[in-house]
Amino acid sequence: MRIDPFQSERLLSLWQNKVDYDFTETGVHPMFLHELVSREELDEIYASVQLRYIQTDGPPPLKEAICGLYEACGHENLLVTNGSAEANFLAVWHLVEPGDRVVAVLPNYMQVPGVARGFGAEVVPVYLRPEHAWGLDLEELEGAVRPGAKILYVTNPNNPTGAILSAAEMDAVVAAAEAAGAWLLADEVYRGAELDGESSPSFWGRYHKTIVVGGLSKAYTLPGLRLGWVLTDPELAATLWGYHDYTTISTNAVSERLARLALRPEVRARILERNHTISKRNLRGLSDWLAAHGDTFNFVPPRIGGVAFVGYNLPLGSTELVMQLLQEHSVLVVPGEAFGADRYLRIGYGNPRLLEGLALINETIERLRASM
Missing domain, CATH: 3.90.1150.10 (Aspartate Aminotransferase, domain 1)
Structure with missing residues (x-):
């Protein structure tokens, strides 16, 4: 490769x-670190955390905290990963075969297009247009996501533009993926960073072939924890867990505990x-x-x-x-x-x-x- x-x-x-x-x-x-945890909390972590392999798909208390960010989320829907980058990689690694069509909304973080091309996919761009305040070109989207396309990839809110898809644009993305039978890979790692303080809607729950990726690196400004997740249907989550065995096996015990603290509602x-x-x-x-x-x-x-x-x-x-x-x-x-x-x-x-x-x-x- x-x-x-x-x-x-x-x-x-x-x-x-x-x-x-x-x-x-x-x-x-x-x-x-001192902004995230108090001295007392740090002392408790120091005294109680054992530096061992933790539950490799994510410990239940952490999954419970992540599920609190979504509606109709169960532990069986989640795989906890080392950052959202691993989450994206696992999804593409599992789904893409040589010759597959992957449609990517650009400009975007270029990990998924790069990895997909590495696995032999044809990557087809669809563009956000600056003349429309980085709005999505819906005609171009409809023409690009043909029947048989394997993945439609979107980052929302968007990196690098800082744009957020409208409700109509989100509906069009879901409709295009569904019409083509494609997996919708939605990187939502910037949810929570909205300047108006209102969290943008998630693609989760809109379509049965949706993979939502999230993490603590962007909106939470905790990239050093390397803590992300995949949210999808239970069968695919279990399959990606098996792929996770070949990459990083698990996240680490210290990051897991700090992530649970960060996801407490008041924190x-x-x-x-x-x-x-x-x-x-x-x-x-x-x-x-x-x-x-x-x-x-x-x-x-x-x-x-x-x-x-x-x-x-x-x-x-x-x-x-x-x-x-x-x-x-x-x-x-x-x-x-x-x-x-x-x-x-x-x-x-x-x-x-x-x-x-x-x-x-x-x-x-x-x-x-x-x-x-």
Whole structure:
């Protein structure tokens, strides 16, 4: 099996922990442990957690906490994974055979398209359109999801645009998948990050061949826990559990306990309120900075916290621009090319040093504008 380079993750792997200004996070700046747990709770974990293999599909108390986020969710519907990335991988690994048709709504996090191509699938794009506030092209969707398609892949809320599908768009996605007999793979890891504080609807329960992926990395800003899940029908959940035996076997005992704490209703509310407050403040700063540059940038304001997809009018491609910012100022953003949309930058605006980094980017922007 040969795989395409995973452009966004390769960039982050090489540079994220080396730069002075990391604006690649697609959520608010991650929490510190002391923000999540009290000293008393930490002492209890220290005294009680045994560093052993835990229940490999997810311990019942954790499954109970996750089910609290959905309607009509049973333990048999869930498989707990090491991050949502493993959840996506297991689904594609099981479902895709050489020659299968996988329809992907783009721009998007490119793990599923990359892995699907690696397994021999034909990946067919359907686009969100910036001229429609990153709305879904419904005619293109209907034409792409043909009978026999294996997977229709969508991330909602969306990475990198920060858009959220409307009720009509969600209905159209379900109808297209159902008409084709395709599995609907819905990555919902950003649910809870909505700037208006209202959690967007889930695809769960709308169609019997639905796979919902979730996790604690984005809306909860706890990526270091590496805690995700698959929510689907019991038969498929059991099958994917068997595939999980070949990958990471189980999550870890410490992350499992911390995840249970994070999902307590009162703690979850506190985490989301923290993230909404930071996001709203920083988005104002980013919006003002973009507006000050006139027609250099074009921007559809995101509807979720932490991530913005910003178009630009400058005489170079997005990867080249990103490397210049990295080399000149130790500022890291993600090129739109990594999402199939060049002349865009994905800016993670949840960093507390956002305004400092934007001031440095100014220098490069002004130099490039002067050369036009």
